[in-house]
Amino acid sequence: MRAERSTLLWIGLWLGVVAAALIARPLMPMDETRYLAVAWEMWLGGxxxxxxxxxxxxxxKPPLLFxxxxxxxxxxxxxxxxxxxVAPLFGLGTLFMTARxxxxxxxxxxxxxRLAPFIVMGSLFFTIFTTLTMFDMILAFFxxxxxxxxxxxWRGDYRLGFAVLAVAIGLGVLAKGPAILLHTLTVAALAPLWGPKLSxxxxxxxxxxGGTIGAVLLGAAIGLAWAIPAAKAGGPAYAEAIFWGQSAGRMVNSFAHGRPWWWFIAALPVMVLPWAIWxxxxxxxxxxxxxxxxxxxxxxxxWFVPAFIVFSAISGKQPHYLLPEFPALALFAAFLLTHLPDPCKRPRLTMALPAALFVLVGAAVASAPFLPVSLPFVVEGLQPIGGIVLIVATLVIVASARPGIHLAVSNLTALSAAAIVAAHLAAGPVLTEVYDVSPVAKKLASWQKAGHPIAHYGKYHGQFQFPGRLREPVAVIGDGNAADWLAQxxxxxxxxxxxxEPTGATPEIARRFRGKWMIVWDAATATEDPDILKRR
Structure with a gap:
């Protein structure tokens, strides 16, 4: 497969996956809606x-995404x-940088x-995350x-090389804080391990x-060029939060809760499917x-091992922490595959296990709404068309398989992309029904515009701000101040x-939301029976 054709193919797969996400699913609370709320308030307030x-x-979070x-x-x-x-474009950029x-x-x-970008894109976890508005794809790119x-x-152009490293560190800090150092600085520090073998x-x-330290200092200066003025403008509490909470504070807190040390060992094979079963x-x-x-x-x-050890050592593990290391795994795997003698002479046979997994998943999705058992609402709401599309796509890709390692890798990546597209076809309608806050947010906006104060009972993540284009903050109330707010x-x-679903008093809005019911009450109704505000 020619390099140009190879590049166009994984760009096309990326486009298909991202388009499916944009069309089929809403903004996902609470993360995506929260980040867009911050960007919206930045736009409103200037x-x-x-x-x-x-x-x-x-x-x-630092401000780069916003x-x-x-x-x-x-x-x-x-x-x-x-x-x-924005974040998906950085995911695409990560594929280009991996090839480079x-x-x-x-x-x-x-x-x-040629192979490495396909392996990155074909990893289901990476492909899912490349459709989300999160910070990790930006961090992976930098x-x-x-x-x-x-x-x-290392190749000899110290000035350019360390300048690029400094810019990457600085923008990485502005994307997700000092975590960028773990993904880059360890490689520079361990140069005696790999450098002499490379040259x-x-x-x-x-x-x-000296150049490495200089790059870190220059990168830190880029981050501090924002952080110091922001700390002065935001006040002491904000200053403490961005300097402590973005680094040591978050790391210390992660030991107080989370997952066992072996969690990433167990999770990684699932995260890199289908390659783990190929x-x-x-x-x-x-x-x-x-x-x-x-x-x-x-x-x-x-690149990979130090980050894996550090993230395994802290108990506050999240699977997306390892996204910047996926290119390392892909590069290593691509190198191994290119050294196979006579690889993939029987491509359909070698694809049988991953293909069987996708067919089984497709069959499960297609049959879920018709099973004579009680299933969670989200599962029952899956559209059979998604499962059917996945089965058909899998069979077509397997049937068209031809010998050659490049074709085999690109076919598996196409299977992964088809799986994500099919997942959006299957889950899009039910996700819209139970996660889309836009209808409620727009109604809240109309009430707010008409002069009705809006309150949120319990912790508020800003999920209504951008979908409703709210121009005023939402009051946050609880047991201690609900009565006073209602009176005022x-x-x-x-x-x-x-x-x-509530019974008795009639709410203004009652809508399924993330396994619960989102209820909007009129203040007069709540004043008559304040207990209706409490979760039950």
């Missing part, structure tokens, strides 16, 4: 220095689609650069960019580590011993959540 959520300073969303709105006008494209990094690591083996800078410096040129280690890759694994002794193999290990706002509306 304060691009200190992010706000529901009228209060928002310290949980800046990028606002930049798009400045060009295209306020819309729903641009914010949902492969070309730097294996300049004499262009096949690795991580790979920083590693390209490290290799450029026999004599290295001035003082110059190398016999051809297992067949290539014996070559890992010789691969890890090469400079490029050690580079990938220096007799025409107000209160959003509450109940386990079951």
């Amino acid at each position: 304060d691009f220095l200190v992010p706000h959520l529901n009228g209060e300073t928002y310290s949980h 800046w990028l969303i606002n930049a798009g709105w400045a060009i295209f006008g306020v819309n729903d689609w641009w914010p949902r494209l 990094l492969a070309g730097r690591l294996w300049p004499d083996r262009p096949d690795v650069a 991580s790979v960019l920083g590693l390209c800078g490290i290799l450029t410096a 026999t040129a004599k290295t001035n280690w003082a110059k190398w580590y 016999p051809t890759l297992w067949k290539a694994l014996p070559g890992a011993k010789s691969a890890i002794s090469s400079g490029a193999g050690r580079f990938c290990a220096s 706002n007799p025409t107000g509306k209160i959003v509450t959540y109940h386990r079951n």
Whole structure:
């Protein structure tokens, strides 16, 4: 497969997956709606220095994503689609940077650069996340960019290489805080492990580590160019939150709750499906011993292993923490696959196990609404068409399989993309029914515009701000101040959540939401019976 055709193919798969997400599913509470709420309040208030959520300073994330969303709105006008494209575009950029990094690591083996983006894109977890408005794809992009800078410096262009690393660190800090250092700095620090194997040129280690420290300091300066003015403008509490909460504070807190040390060991094979059950890759694994002794193999290990150990050591584990390491796994796997003698002579047979998994999943989705058993509402609401599409796509891709490692890898990636598209076809309607807050948010906006105060009973994540284009904060009330708020706002509306559909008093709105019921009460009704506000 020619390089240009290969690139166009994984771009096309990315386009299909992202288009399916944009068309079929709503913004997902609470993360996506929260981040768009922050961007919306930045747009409304014109304060691009200190992010706000529901009228209060928002310290949980740095501002880069919000800046990028606002930049798009400045060009295209306020819309729903641009914010949902920002993170996916960085996912696409990560594929390009992975190919570029492969070309730097294996300049004499262009096949690795062709395969690696497919392996990244074909990993189901990465493919799912590339459709979400989250910070991790941005972090992954700058991580790979920083590693390209490290290799450029190692090849002899210190000035350009460390400048690229510095920019990657700085923008990575603005994307998701100091986590970028774990994904990049360990590779630079472990250069004595991989460097001499990658190049026999004599290295001035003082110059190398001096350049690394300089890149870190310059990257920190980029981050501090925002953080210091923001800390002054946001006040002492905000300053403490962004300097402590973004780094040590969050790390310390992660030990107080979470998952056991072995959790990533168990989760990783699932995260990299279908590659984990592809016999051809297992067949290539014996070559890992010789691969890890090469400079490029050690580079990938220096990238993946330290991050994996650190994230396994902290108990507050989230699967997306490892997304910046997916390219490392893909590069290593691509290198192994290109060294297989006579690979994939019987492509349909080698695809049988992954294909069987997709067919079984498709059959389960297609039959779920018709099973004579009680299932969760979301499962019962799945559309059979999604399962049917997945089965048909799998059979077509397997039937069209031809010998060759490039075709086999691209076929499996196409299967993964088809699975994500089918998942959106199957789940899109029910996700819209139980996760889409837009109908309620727009009604709240009309009430707010008409002069009715809006309150939220319990913790509020800003989920109504952007979908409703609310221009005023929502009051947050609870058991301690609900009575006072009702007395002061007799025409107000209160959003509450109940386990079951309410009986008795008639609410303004009752709608399924994330396994519960979202209820909007009129203040007069709640004043007559304040207990209806409490969850039950």
